[in-house]
Amino acid sequence: SAVISQKPSRDICQRGTSLTIQCQVDSQVTMMFWYRQQPGQSLTLIATANQGSEATYESGFVIDKFPISRPNLTFSTLTVSNMSPEDSSIYLCSATAGPPGTEAFFGQGTRLTVV
Amino acid sequence: GENVEQHPSTLSVQEGDSAVIKCTYSDSASNYFPWYKQELGKRPQLIIDIRSNVGEKKDQRIAVTLNKTAKHFSLHITETQPEDSAVYFCAASLPNSGYALNFGKGTSLLVTP
Numbered sequence: 001s002a003v004i005s006q007k008p009s010r011d012i013c014q015r016g017t018s019l020t021i022q023c024q025v026d027s028q029v030t031m032m033f034w035y036r037q038q039p040g041q042s043l044t045l046i047a048t049a050n051q052g053s054e055a056t057y058e059s060g061f062v063i064d065k066f067p068i069s070r071p072n073l074t075f076s077t078l079t080v081s082n083m084s085p086e087d088s089s090i091y092l093c094s095a096t097a098g099p100p101g102t103e104a105f106f107g108q109g110t111r112l113t114v115v
Numbered sequence: 116g117e118n119v120e121q122h123p124s125t126l127s128v129q130e131g132d133s134a135v136i137k138c139t140y141s142d143s144a145s146n147y148f149p150w151y152k153q154e155l156g157k158r159p160q161l162i163i164d165i166r167s168n169v170g171e172k173k174d175q176r177i178a179v180t181l182n183k184t185a186k187h188f189s190l191h192i193t194e195t196q197p198e199d200s201a202v203y204f205c206a207a208s209l210p211n212s213g214y215a216l217n218f219g220k221g222t223s224l225l226v227t228p
């Protein structure tokens with residue numbers, strides 16, 4: 001199994017600013033992902049973080065708004081840029097250590113409130 | 116794209132009863148179907164999963180069934196306990212990304228003593 005740590009666990013930010021969320025895995029993993037979860041709602045995939053190359057974004061999410069880095073096999077960052085209140089949500093990092101069809105683990109999430 | 120429908124959105128059962136949650140998916144190329152349990156304020160945790168080459172899988176009180184032809188899968192919890200109260204999410208692998216998941220909207224399960 002993999003243990004995933006996210007920082008910060010929560011933050012309150014002013015609109016128009018940016019926040020970078022860090023995700024650290026305690027072991028080498030194959031794939032890393034970023035999801036968004038509105039309170040009481042489901043998880044929506046933002047993007048797949050690719051090591052050493054540009055992330056793969058899902059429909060409705062763009063690099064300018066959610067730049068992602070993954071410099072090595074165990075670390076990734078997600079930046080929420082030029083924030084608005086609509087960006088208030090929980091952001092979750094996820095990782096899987098095996099081939100497709102292997103368990104995906106989740107970080108504890110970052111609860112972001114934009115005021 | 117892939118669409119995962121989950122029902123019911125809320126489910127209340129008495130302790131000891133069984134609970135069943137059903138999901139359907141749209142893309143026949145999906146081949147991995149995990150179920151996650153999320154307690155309030157906590158991260159999602161995998162409770163059971165099934166791959167498309169298997170029709171049923173059981174782990175103690177929890178079982179999952181998969182009907183590939185009908186494109187639906189179900190979670191069965193027997194002898195429910197208050198500790199089973201949580202939100203349960205089904206998910207299906209995204210066909211163009213064998214690792215990423217598309218989640219259902221979740222089922223809030225309440226087990227009353």
